[in-house]
Amino acid sequence: MAGEWVQGKAEELFGEFFPGSWESLGNGVYQGSCPGAHLHSKGSAKADCRIYCGFGPGGETPGAYCFHSGCKGVLGQMNDDFRSKLFEKSNQRRTSEAKKTGIAPAPQAPKQKPVNELYDEARLKAAVQGMAPVTPEWFMERSPVDPRGVMPGEFLEAIFDPGERAIIFDKFTSPGDFAWEVGKGGYRLGRTPEIGAVKSRLPLDGGKDGIWFLSNPVSLKWEPSPRNDGKPSRRIKECVTSWKYLVLESDDAPEELWLKFLAKMPDCIRAIYSSGGRSWHALLCVYAPSWAHMDGILKGVPSGANAGQRMGAKKMLAIYGADPGAMTPVRLTRLPSCTRGGKEQKLIYLNPAPKGGLNEKGEWAMEPIVDKPKRRDLA
């Protein structure tokens, strides 16, 4: 059915564009408080706003629709952002749809604003020039820990420190479904502040959407969100206990170039894993002492020691194809070894005690993966 792919992608994406907690009504329809509720002229209710991830019953385009009108501007902007991400690069699928029906898709105006305007393939090619081919198997052969058969809990033990807690999601927009405390194991979380957690194994089967974790450790306490009318949440920056990692992913760079780039990065990569397809995500060590430091690393500081520090990681890495939208310190990312749509979110590299990253003196010791020895043969 036309538009089926839209719904899947929209359900994966919408949590990034519409803040708040959304309750599924089935068929890709979600209900919740309006993100623009502060602009309503009459009282707001929890069910005022709906998000359609497919095309709605009245022919609605995917997006958020509110019963009120005061929020129109805010929702309009969120819808624009959401739809431009949702429909990017959709030509291929539209063409194959057209083949089936014989009806051509409506001609589109040329895309005005690519998602990552900074991406410069010539610079990426220059950066990896002369490198021998790098494949997922190449990383598996060099990974300090053999990535085959690493369970999700073992992965979290390796990337977080004793006592730190990971929050895990089997629904992208939920308040948190599972947790892992390093040294203690897995828990299933209550869905409201009144309900405590119980010991549990972590899920492996992520259904069609997969399993996610927040890229930095959290307190697991509910904190009021200053950006969402003080509503309590367990997945906002106020809950983060340590600013360790950034997630690098690329929608733009070809796989071959992207893997070479990751292999050559001088910054420490803790792990590399797939989204359940051929898209490779890297967990990059940052170890910022505070949110403000993390923000400075991302956005750049005028007093930076080199051009990269002045420009900021977000812009600099975007030039080489990293998705700037994914480079946020509170980022949900795929939990390796779980499945998405029956395919493994595959771990190909895991470095729990790297030479890169901070050493015991607090200095950066930079050794790219390409300089590391091959440790095993994949038979």
Ligand SMILES: [Zn+2]
């Ligand atoms: Zn509204």
